[in-house]
Amino acid sequence: MKKITSCIAAALLLSAPLASFAADWDSVPIPAAAGTGKxxxxxxxxxxxxxxxxxxxxxxxxxxxxxxxxxxxxxxxxxxxxxxxxxxxxxxxxxxxxxxxxxxxxxxxxxxxxxxxxxxxxxxxxxxxxxxxxxxxxxxxxxxxxxxxxxxxxxxxxxxxxxxxxxxxxxxxxxxxxxxxxxxxxxxxxxxxxxxxxxxxxxxxxxxxxxxxxxxxxxxxxxxxxxxxxxxxxxxxxxxxxxxxxxxxxxxxxxxxxxxxxxxxxxxxxxxxxxxxxxxxxxxxxxxxxxTSSATSSSNSVSSSSSSLSNSSSSSATTVIDFANYFDTGKSTASVAGDTYVGFNKSGSGNINYNTAGDWADYLVTLPSDGQYKIEVTTASPLISGIGAKLSIDGIYVSTTSLAATGGWELYSASTLANNLSIGAGTHTVRIESAGTSTWQWNGDEIRVTKVGSAAVGSPTTPAPVAMIIQAESFSATGGVYDGFKTYSVNGVSAINYNQRGDWADYAINVAADGSYTFNAYVSSPMSGAALEVSVDGVKVLTQAVPNNGSWDSFQKVSSVSKIALTKGAHTIRVTSAGATSSTWEWNADKFELVP
The missing domain is CATH 2.60.120.200 (Jelly Rolls)
Structure with a gap:
């Protein structure tokens, strides 16, 4: 879907009316959990x-x-x-x-x-x-x-x-x-x-x-x-x-x-x-x-003092990031003879060198408020043509800017990569990549991010609850008195069987938005008195009878009378067989659903 993703001054290679810096996928939640502390x-x-x-x-x-x-x-x-x-x-x-x-x-x-x-x-x-x-x-x-x-x-x-x-x-x-x-x-x-x-x-x-x-x-x-x-x-x-x-x-x-x-x-x-x-x-x-949630690593830590703007009301608040203070670096093009480093090389005093075409590095910048920002780089190069820098933010291309010669590898001068760029508050990944026809490019000293305006970027929309399908055989763990659920295939679907009273399985889910959800179970049983119990993060939330339909393999939807309240984020759902059949056998299942 076509959408304006950035706002750059007309003098730059990208030019557009003032607009929010957003990606086409921003309204689509990431369904998978990054992991604890991630x-x-x-x-x-x-x-x-x-x-x-x-x-x-x-x-x-x-x-x-x-x-x-x-x-x-x-x-x-x-x-x-x-x-x-x-x-x-x-x-x-x-x-x-x-x-x-x-x-x-x-x-x-x-x-x-x-x-x-x-x-x-x-x-x-x-x-x-x-x-x-x-x-x-x-x-x-x-x-x-x-x-x-x-x-x-x-x-x-x-x-x-x-x-x-x-x-x-x-x-x-x-x-x-x-x-x-x-x-x-x-x-x-x-x-x-x-x-x-x-x-x-x-x-x-x-x-x-x-x-x-x-x-x-x-x-x-x-x-x-x-x-x-x-x-x-x-x-x-x-x-x-x-x-x-x-x-x-x-x-x-x-x-x-x-x-x-x-x-x-x-x-x-x-x-x-x-x-x-x-x-x-x-x-x-x-x-x-x-x-990691703090976005640091043992080898390339990023200090908050050097990567965040102060919480200032001034529209000219500036942060300065040393070029050497990246958390990741690499190369998008083929290696260059004589360049023995992959990506930028830390040369001391916060600077980088051994920068050839296609070298890049990622930096974290935390913005305390929505607004318009200017992004500059301070670089040095004796090369009179073919040198440049490409700017991306959160994986979205913003601009490619030609850089001027400064007269030497240690004679630094500032260049603007973007101006009046509308960005929302929060932590962003800024990538700087060398770009140009010259094999060798430039040395880097600083990246400067300056707030130049306070116009609102726009409020994010609250995500709506979405339905979730949990395949019964896709459990993360199973157990019980009779060793838990087993998997089998029937009528073109995978399902679980050999389920006896007290057997259980855990399912990891990631909820896109807070909401109340109906629990649907697609189950089949020839037994009278079968039932299932649902727990969320170790707390029992409902017990649902499973009707006798005369078969182990004719799956029918059974819906809970009451709804389950779930908060946004990762949860563990446990489904346990909990009936009172004449034997210990309970029910087979194809899948479960959580429907807002």
Missing amino acids: TWQLQSISDEFNYTASPTVKPAEFNSRWVPSFINSWTGPGDSEFNAGHSYTSGGSLALQSSAKAGTNKIYTGIISSKETFTYPLYLEARVKHTGNTLANAVWMLSADSTQEIDAMESYGSDRVGQEWFDQRMHVSHHVFVRSPFQDYQPTDAGSWILNSAGTWRGAMHTYGVHWKDPWNLDYYIDGVKVRTVSGPAMIDPNNFTGGTGINKSLHIIIDVEHQDWRDVRPTAAELADTSKSIMFVDWIRVYKPV
Whole structure:
């Protein structure tokens, strides 16, 4: 969705009417918990696609993050032929198009791949509308050696007769491979195919996310609801293809359209020519890493005195941050001969050097109030052209500014990167990256953030409660007198069984907003007197009778009479069998819901 994300003076490369500095995803809560004492920090790969990228010309905002191709020279599976000219932006979204390659049986398909790689823990989420022509659409991650893969979403939408099963399901999965001799493992249980009870995933934007907690734990989310958890060697790597490491490698992010020959269902020429069916749209993609709530680390701590503005009523309050006071640094481009450091090098007295094109560093700035701010950098360089600095805030591109020569590597001068930039109160991540045609760039002394105006940015909206689906088999722990719940597959769904009186399971949830929620259980039992008990964070909140429907496998919705009051944030739900059946056997369950 197209939106103004910043406000820069007309003299800078970006110019726009005064507007709030906000991202397209700001109104979408992060459904996964960062962890105790942690908070989520947005990564610079995150992209709203609110820029103009044509099939043949990509701007700096794109090129700093992506390449319009696969991570190596591979051109795609089956009849696919990845084509750089089939990726572009349209209306504030990434568009990945598919079309017939004239005179062949090949299909041109769009793809983008991240330049950087990422590792756990992280949360990745994209807002996607997929094609309707039987091709696979995917948001996924892959190691450079193609041995470890995580699929946040993989769709096969089509309105063709006979394709209803795939059209109604979203595939969420992972792979571990041995390349020679080739072997491939991915889970094949029914729980990896997420049924849309409303019909199809096709035709509308949905958010698809994956929380890569560690090498042995993955949680998948659709529209903010956790739909699947896979944990442990038995689910992640039962054949020990990773040699006991689990999914531990750094992974590229890939978004693409493909023809996968295992299905042998090709789109027709008419479907490929129909742009209402042949384009995958991605409104945005965001990636977060957890950091300590104080946002410090043992190696690169950030002092509050140097990264926050004083609580002053003056519109000219200024904070000064040494360039060496970063909490992370790296490089977005290839290494440079003679530059022995990855990212900025701390040269003493708060300065940095050994800065070559593509080097970057992240800094924390805490603003006590909404307002308009000027951001300046103090740099030094004898180079008369080809040097510059790119500014991003909270992962959102703001500007790229050419810097002037100062006459020497230690003769410093200030340059303005942004002025009258409207930013809300709170802690923000500021990234400074060297940008220009020159290989060697500039030395850095200080970053200055000055409040220049007090106009209101606008009040944030209060998030509304959203429904949550808890798959019964996706428990974080289970136990009881009879060893807890067991999992099984029936009628195309994964569920729990072997549930006897006193057995229980715990489920980790993240509530988007305070509210009162009805508890729905999709259960089945041929026993009279069965019941379930629900506790929240160790406190019992309700007991619900489970009716006898004469079957273990005909799941029916049972709704609580009273509602459960839940506060925003992470909670543990425990569901316990608590009936008075003639034997100890109680009920089987497919899923649970919390509905506001």
